[in-house]
Amino acid sequence: MSSALPVVRDVPALRAEIAAWRKTGLRVGLVPTMGALHEGHLSLVQTAKEKCDRVIASLFVNPRQFAPHEDFDRYPRDEAGDSAMLAGAGCDLLYAPDRAAMYPAGFSTNVIVSDVSTPLEGEFRPHFFGGVATVVSKLLLQALPDAAYFGEKDYQQLQVIKRMTRDLDIPVEIVGCATVREHDGLAMSSRNAYLSADERRVAARLNHIMHDAIKAARGGEAITEVEAEAARHIAAAGFASVDYIAIRDAETLQPIADLSRPARILAAAWLGKTRLIDNMAV
Numbered sequence: 001m002s003s004a005l006p007v008v009r010d011v012p013a014l015r016a017e018i019a020a021w022r023k024t025g026l027r028v029g030l031v032p033t034m035g036a037l038h039e040g041h042l043s044l045v046q047t048a049k050e051k052c053d054r055v056i057a058s059l060f061v062n063p064r065q066f067a068p069h070e071d072f073d074r075y076p077r078d079e080a081g082d083s084a085m086l087a088g089a090g091c092d093l094l095y096a097p098d099r100a101a102m103y104p105a106g107f108s109t110n111v112i113v114s115d116v117s118t119p120l121e122g123e124f125r126p127h128f129f130g131g132v133a134t135v136v137s138k139l140l141l142q143a144l145p146d147a148a149y150f151g152e153k154d155y156q157q158l159q160v161i162k163r164m165t166r167d168l169d170i171p172v173e174i175v176g177c178a179t180v181r182e183h184d185g186l187a188m189s190s191r192n193a194y195l196s197a198d199e200r201r202v203a204a205r206l207n208h209i210m211h212d213a214i215k216a217a218r219g220g221e222a223i224t225e226v227e228a229e230a231a232r233h234i235a236a237a238g239f240a241s242v243d244y245i246a247i248r249d250a251e252t253l254q255p256i257a258d259l260s261r262p263a264r265i266l267a268a269a270w271l272g273k274t275r276l277i278d279n280m281a282v
């Protein structure tokens with residue numbers, strides 16, 4: 001499939017395109033992705049398009065955010081298909097560097113964000129946020145857009161990126177966008193493509209169990225009780241295992257005793273070899 005969307009593959013070419021836009025005062029938005037695009041990614045492009053004159057999507061499957069035993073090799077890759085979808089959503093430029101352009105020989109820097117990176121995903125995927133923060137700081141500094149758009153589906157990632165951008169004085173507005181869901185409530189994810197038909201049916205239970213947990217917490221049940229009960233329901237629904245289901249402070253992701261501050265429920269659970277995550281405001 002040939003793409004109507006212009007593509008650049010290195011920083012000088014990316015910056016040349018952006019400089020031409022900047023000369024005429026255009027506002028630029030960036031949507032970082034790892035490809036395998038779905039409606040969730042396209043909604044980020046559409047939101048960016050509403051707020052910016054030009055929108056760039058980056059496509060880079062970042063090896064630094066996968067542990068050796070994870071799915072880097074089998075992660076779905078289809079640049080031509082992604083490019084056509086982005087063009088259809090109104091994206092103006094695809095930035096698709098290869099590994100050597102992003103991490104040239106001798107690359108030795110890691111961006112580590114403490115505190116907000118530590119719980120939940122940080123416990124189960126200790127390599128993950130260092131890889132994300134390193135690549136996202138590079139993408140933001142390479143493009144220096146006015147704003148960058150990330151899905152709330154990866155809620156802890158969004159909080160880590162917000163913290164990093166503030167801490168490093170990166171002059172880019174970080175915008176979180178609502179999770180896009182399938183008709184049965186399953187959060188859209190590139191990894192849903194791994195699910196068998198049976199697993200897909202079970203997967204839809206996760207968001208319903210989270211809704212029930214929110215109701216119980218709002219009704220005054222103790223948070224630790226709500227979490228334990230929700231974990232039991234996830235296991236009973238047919239998930240192979242539960243990494244966590246937790247109600248946390250919505251900004252710091254630290255445990256909370258009550259709902260006196262904005263809170264978020266976050267979950268990660270396994271179906272076969274596929275790990276699903278989801279989250280909602282409480």
Ligand code: PAF
Pocket residue numbers: 032033034060062065132135136154157
């Ligand atoms: O959310 C993702 O797709 C990735 O973690 C990101 C932000 C593009 C960094 O590789």
